[in-house]
Amino acid sequence: MAALSSAAVAGQNSDFAGLRLASTASVGRNVARRRSLQMVDEFDLPLEIIDRRVTKMKMISPSNVAVDIGRTLKPHEYIGMVRREVLDAYLRDRATHAGATVINGLFLKMDSPPAGSGERYKIYYNEYSSSKSGTGEKKEMEVDAVVGADGANSRVAKEIGAGDYEYAIAFQERVKIPDAKMEYYKDRAEMYVGDDVSPDFYGWVFPKCDHVAVGTGTVTHKSDIKRFQAATRLRARDKIAGGKIIRVEAHPIPEHPRPRRVLNRVALVGDAAGYVTKCSGEGIYFAAKSGRMCAEAIVEGSAQGTRMIDEADLRNYLKKFDKTYWPTYKVLDVLQKVFYRSNSAREAFVEMCGDDYVQKMTFDSYLYKRVVPGNPLDDLKLAINTVGSLVRAGALKREMTRLAS
């Protein structure tokens, strides 16, 4: 959704008929998401859609060692919490103003022309106009290019045989807690790590407009998700006591890009392509950015809409995206591999997060989407501290195993 809207806006300055199929069926993740400053600036998001500004985070280790993060944030820096329904509606409206035609419909399938022929694609979809109710009417449309932004269970991806990816299941409960307890979460988000909460992800308590979202996720043990959720609730028990669950939601989160992201004149962006980082599970910014990049590549490749694009133009978007964000993805992958391995690694991780330099680097890269090499001396100190933390945690782990036997 975010991807396609920004794609439409990117094409606004040229002679384009930007059509958008905004499916009600894919209303998708109605969860509030974190937003970063980079996204707010780059996509000119109005500050009204941000429900809350989170400036404090608490990382809690398996043995409940709590570390406060956010000391290094400057007064104007924050992590914005938005509701997807609000953000998506805003982006859709903006796309409409930019000249896109928004159709409330569900993509069903499409007929692809033979490769290299230059003929148009035929899209079959269900249109849900306000007059008719229920199933909507079947319609067809012919288009030159298709940008698939229909999320993790993308049908466009299926049409082009993009292949599968491993995915995590993110499970979340929205809990309305008493005002006194909500005060604690006014601008604070919490992250819980531990084998009890998730074997390969983290549990969280994020504040929304007037309630909190308590959730967790996993890739490898999806059938145990309820158990992990119960453990997350236990860890936060005293802070959400007296709360009432008002909503339960779950969503798949891709772990890596699909084997195929572009085929002839069809491209995938956002979750459909699998652009979610490891370790933090961030996908909204990359969805919007990839949508924009794809649209820009189409605009450029078609010389402002004067000639038909081909696959090479779409591959330009892939090349640009991969080159710009590969370091971010790789670094987060390494972090996940090193620090989410086991409880002892997570203890070391939380210990490391207490360090000011780590916090500054983390926030700089998260808020501004850049992997910035810092001062080399500080980096060396950080490396030594990391090794130290991991070694100590590992040594304690050996003691623990000795105790168990």
Add this chain to the structure above:
Amino acid sequence: MASSLSPSLPATFSTLSSKSHHHSHSMQISFFQRKLSSLIIAKSSYTVSEVEATNGPLKQEEKQVEDKSLNTNELGVDIAEAQVFKDPKWRGGTWDLVQFQKGGVTDWDAVIDAEARRRKWLEDNPEASSTNEPVIFDTSIIPWWAWVKRYHLPEAELLNGRAAMVGFFMAYFVDSLSGIGLVDQMGNFFCKILLLIAVGGVMLVRKNEDIEKLKKLFDETTFYDKQWQATWQEDSQIISKNK
């Protein structure tokens, strides 16, 4: 009713108890009921606290089971017990180093033991995090030499022993085959390579399983890259197909 402690216990309960009676094995059963209007349904039961006399610091575990509380949501959730880690040396969310003094200096080994025990306890019995008494213990307060003495030195001794044995045997073997003495072997390039392999092997492969682990590790480091490159593998195929 206040809980009465058996005389052998120096520690005190910091929570309210309403009933207690003695066991012949100096075990205590005390009551703790906490009413929570929370989203957790609880079974009504009594609490049991066991006291174990160990060589180290005494540790009292309290099992608390909340009674039936207001069920404010439709989801039935279990998790009815809360076990809390308690230890006389654990104060204010960290280990009280004053209590670890032995002969005027802090007994770091005991601190390491205590922390390992705490982590093991919490791994088996996850506990709610608390805001009024957050855990702030940081393992870096234990000085580096305490860790080195306890963990690195024994292992270093083992590895050096292995390296020495391998080195001695290889030197003898090469000498018997080629007649080159030890000093001349060190000057030879091929022998230097063998030395590197021997040292590296001794350090990396400490158990038989390590070979498999190393192979998996190497695959892991490049796996993510391969997943990202997947879309580019088709590049050449597509171009040739379109021609």
